[in-house]
Amino acid sequence: MEKIIIDKISEIIDKQSKKTLKELDAIKRVTILSNNVVDIEIEIDDILHQDHIKREVAKIVKLELKYPGVKIEIKGKENEVLSNEEEKNKVRYIAIASGKGGVGKSTVTANLANALSKLGKKVGIIDVDIYGASIPFIFGMEIKPLDLDSKGKIIPARYENLEIISTEFFVPKDKPLMWRAPIASQMTEMFFESVSWQQELDFIIIDMPPGTGDIAIDVRELVPKSEMIIVTNPNVSAANIAVKAGLGSRELGHNIKGVIENMSFYYNACSKEKEYLFGEGGGSLVAEKLGVDLLAQIPITKPNDFDNLYDYNGLQGKTYLLLAKKFTEENNG
Numbered sequence: 537m538e539k540i541i542i543d544k545i546s547e548i549i550d551k552q553s554k555k556t557l558k559e560l561d562a563i564k565r566v567t568i569l570s571n572n573v574v575d576i577e578i579e580i581d582d583i584l585h586q587d588h589i590k591r592e593v594a595k596i597v598k599l600e601l602k603y604p605g606v607k608i609e610i611k612g613k614e615n616e617v618l619s620n621e622e623e624k625n626k627v628r629y630i631a632i633a634s635g636k637g638g639v640g641k642s643t644v645t646a647n648l649a650n651a652l653s654k655l656g657k658k659v660g661i662i663d664v665d666i667y668g669a670s671i672p673f674i675f676g677m678e679i680k681p682l683d684l685d686s687k688g689k690i691i692p693a694r695y696e697n698l699e700i701i702s703t704e705f706f707v708p709k710d711k712p713l714m715w716r717a718p719i720a721s722q723m724t725e726m727f728f729e730s731v732s733w734q735q736e737l738d739f740i741i742i743d744m745p746p747g748t749g750d751i752a753i754d755v756r757e758l759v760p761k762s763e764m765i766i767v768t769n770p771n772v773s774a775a776n777i778a779v780k781a782g783l784g785s786r787e788l789g790h791n792i793k794g795v796i797e798n799m800s801f802y803y804n805a806c807s808k809e810k811e812y813l814f815g816e817g818g819g820s821l822v823a824e825k826l827g828v829d830l831l832a833q834i835p836i837t838k839p840n841d842f843d844n845l846y847d848y849n850g851l852q853g854k855t856y857l858l859l860a861k862k863f864t865e866e867n868n869g
């Protein structure tokens with residue numbers, strides 16, 4: 537049985553040397569444990585692409601060969617491995633997800649990131665809503681190709697103090713993106729592994745695609761410690777889809793932090809009444825079904841004309857600031 541696993545994973549190609557694990561003599565141990573979990577040790581010097589190798593091994597063992605679990609230990613140049621891991625561990629990753637499109641996931645991503653930045657935090661945004669990337673538009677940014685640093689890593693675009701990476705910077709203007717899943721997957725991986733953040737970041741906010749597809753699986757593998765916020769609108773049918781997305785994400789191993797209800801109500805300044813244009817109760821329904829907190833309810837208001845950011849005098853802006861404060865206080869212990 538071990539031989540089948542060894543044969544399959546031997547063909548994985550190390551991205552740096554362009555050689556297979558077999559050619560590199562990298563597979564040091566493959567043992568099937570009593571609970572059918574596969575224990576694998578790989579020795580390789582390419583620290584940059586270790587996560588890629590781990591994912592490829594996990595795909596073969598779990599998805600192709602259907603083993604219930606896999607433990608992968610990758611050994612390399614010890615000190616370099618440590619610094620790579622240390623870098624990832626310092627940042628707090630928050631993925632913003634939804635069941636349906638159009639509920640305001642990207643608006644929440646941008647405004648939460650902006651509020652954290654206004655509180656003095658160093659924040660990056662990774663827009664992995666590959667087919668519907670909208671983060672650069674929300675910030676009203678000029679779309680132009682991004683530069684690379686001396687090591688060939690991508691230098692993110694900048695909006696004030698925020699650093700932003702999105703597929704929008706990689707495709708010609710007004711061209712639809714029609715990539716097959718493996719290309720989208722490679723792009724996602726590149727956004728997590730090959731970006732040269734220019735500041736020591738406190739937070740990376742990830743704009744996820746709606747639902748729980750391949751990219752959600754990739755993100756879970758790339759940043760296992762990422763937290764997730766589910767965005768819904770108050771409409772009960774949208775909320776039911778958000779519950780499914782939340783349960784699916786949890787099944788993939790994502791740690792669901794809470795729910796944000798967007799477009800909760802419209803405040804009618806004439807009648808001084810709240811009008812519930814999309815119904816009521818969606819956010820609390822999702823929070824209850826997932827057993828997490830309803831973190832915020834964000835009213836309906838037209839964002840700024842120039843960009844889709846809310847200013848901090850209005851109710852939305854204040855709500856985002858409060859939410860951001862909650863996150864920074866958690867960081868300060």
Ligand SMILES: Nc1ncnc2c1ncn2[C@@H]1O[C@H](COP(=O)(O)OP(=O)(O)OP(=O)(O)O)[C@@H](O)[C@H]1O
Nearest residue numbers: 637638639640641642643668746799835836837838
């Ligand atoms: N609270 C709000 N009040 C008024 N308009 C809003 C609010 N939140 C978002 N919008 C608007 O709703 C539209 C959809 O928002 P957004 O693009 O953030 O949704 P999304 O969930 O990211 O969609 P997709 O998954 O399709 O990218 C945008 O035009 C945005 O400006």
